[in-house]
Amino acid sequence: MLPGGSTHVVRTYEPAVYVARAQGARKWLVDGRELVDYTMGHGALLYGHAHPAIVEAVREQVGRGTHYGAAHPLEVEWAELICGLVPSADEVRFTASGTEAVLLALRVARVATGRDIVVKLAGHFHGWSDPVSLDLDEAGRQVAAPGVAAATASATRVVPPEIEAVRRALAGRDAAAVILEASGAHYGGVPLQDGLVASIRRACDDTGTLLVLDEVVTGFRVEPGGMQALLGVTPDLTVLGKVMAGGLPAGAVAGRRDLMELLAGPIAHAGTYNANPLSASAGIASLRMAGDGSAQDAASEYAQSLEAGIRAAMDTAGEPGRVWRLASIVHIALDDPGRQAELSNAMREQGVDLLRTSAFCSTAHGDAELEQTLTGFDQALEALRTVAPA
Ligand SMILES: Cc1ncc(COP(=O)(O)O)c(C=O)c1O
The missing domain is CATH 3.90.1150.10 (Aspartate Aminotransferase, domain 1)
Known part of the structure; x- marks a missing residue:
């Protein structure tokens, strides 16, 4: 079946x-x-x-409707909670999953920079979408997951989690973004060298590349403000999910206002379940408990x-x-x-x-x-x- x-x-x-x-x-x-x-x-x-707080929030919401096909106050409250907790978040756009939020963050980065390439660290997981379904094999060669189109794969550059490798990948000033798990791969399973995320931040600044931190797992869990609060590194864009929605399906991109405002202009981002009221109700209950x-x-x-x-x-x-x-x-x-x-x-x-x-x-x-x-x-x-x- x-x-x-x-x-x-x-x-x-x-x-x-x-x-x-x-x-x-x-x-x-x-x-x-x-x-x-x-x-x-x-x-x-x-x-x-x-x-109980999440069950109650969802129970109350489900009887009021699960989809309005329109804006609603819960999405505003949810976004306010996120912006209040995530240091780099000026504005938020909701998606239905972390995978979708990664795709959206990369789209925003491409539009903002006018560049195509995305740099990803080996072993880091960002959901199952094509642009991030690539890794390095044991010989250090870049390999794409079966089914990823060659043209898509050629726009992603996978590098070992080392500053020199990142610098080399950015040297041509053709990368829109570096995306990484600031915890190291697998939510801290493969920790990064001390200071690496801050060094990557500088390398991004030196080359006009955006830094995207994937905090789908670490956001609101390791600290109310996530890994970026723990490390004191400010990304341009942050990808969120999981604790953000209290166990219901959702994701989000949060970040600098000028970048996020591209979603009010050239980037037409749709999604039937964006900021779904049920997910929003659970997310609000979750984030209210995450703040202190x-x-x-x-x-x-x-x-x-x-x-x-x-x-x-x-x-x-x-x-x-x-x-x-x-x-x-x-x-x-x-x-x-x-x-x-x-x-x-x-x-x-x-x-x-x-x-x-x-x-x-x-x-x-x-x-x-x-x-x-x-x-x-x-x-x-x-x-x-x-x-x-x-
Ligand atoms: C670091 C990280 N990014 C992105 C994702 C994708 O999120 P989702 O499963 O909601 O699509 C995951 C999922 O486990 C993840 O661990």
């Missing part, structure tokens, strides 16, 4: 997993099994599943305990590997590639659902979840002993 039995490349589990409902830090499968959830809506859920930093602090504090517990468990078990953290996101890497590949399945067997080998923590995670996760991790490591070292 569904190709590959799922609807998303990272949701293809073997054996297949079907969720019946979710609440707080937990979800329940159709077969009745209970999981401590660290996928947290691919990072969208900073307050856990079905947070207490939610981010609580989720990060839990993540810190999780990180320490996992590290202690690896030490006790003599399992070589690393565990590290960006705010409320914990990353686990076992040195043995065979065990690393099996870790997320082994954890699920123990009732803990990671997003690959990362854990998105929320304000709904507490002592019971921590204990269950660490017990599960001990048992998963035990079970993985049967995996022959690669």
Whole structure:
């Protein structure tokens, strides 16, 4: 019925997993099994599943209509919250997803600069659209995903996350934008060298290139103001999604007024679900809770305990590997590639659902979840002993 039995490349589990409902830090499968959830809506859920404030906002809105085919006050309030929190945001344009917001930011950059080329860092993920579905292979050659037209691929330049490589890519002054995850690839899974984002900012300024920060995951999660607040780097445009919409579908481009105003002029941007009222209602509830930093602090504090517990468990078990953290996101890497590949399945067997080998923590995670996760991790490591070292 569904190709590959799922609807998303990272949701293809073997054996297949079907969720019946979710609440707080937990979800329940159709077969009745209970999981401590660290996928947290691919990072969208900073307050856990079905947070009462978000449920109430959506419940109220759904009876008032789900699509007006017109402007509405919620989109204004949502944009005001975003501009109040994201340091570089003067204005906002909503889309239906982060993928769409990336496409729009690149379109704005092309119009603003009159240039075609987009520079992307190797390993960085920006959704599934054609202009960013390229990477470097092990030999350092640029490769496009199957189905990306050669002409499209030729307008993207993929470079390693190093300042010299970025500078070389910008030297011809033909790039409209550099786009990157300011956390490093995979929401901090591959951290960047200290100071790299600030150096890329300078390289952009030197060459008339726009800096686009993709904060779809990090926005409102690592800090109320995202990675740009944490690093003190001001992008020209920011791509947002996930926490911004409290678990409902949406994305946005935010940025400097003169750039954003191009959307009131030469750029005709449509989209049936832009600023959809239901997403707006959930987004407003989410961002109202994101403003004072207490939610981010609580989720990060839990993540810190999780990180320490996992590290202690690896030490006790003599399992070589690393565990590290960006705010409320914990990353686990076992040195043995065979065990690393099996870790997320082994954890699920123990009732803990990671997003690959990362854990998105929320304000709904507490002592019971921590204990269950660490017990599960001990048992998963035990079970993985049967995996022959690669
Ligand atoms: C950094 C980053 N950018 C963009 C996207 C695309 O967002 P969406 O899945 O809403 O299209 C994602 C999705 O996971 C992401 O992690």
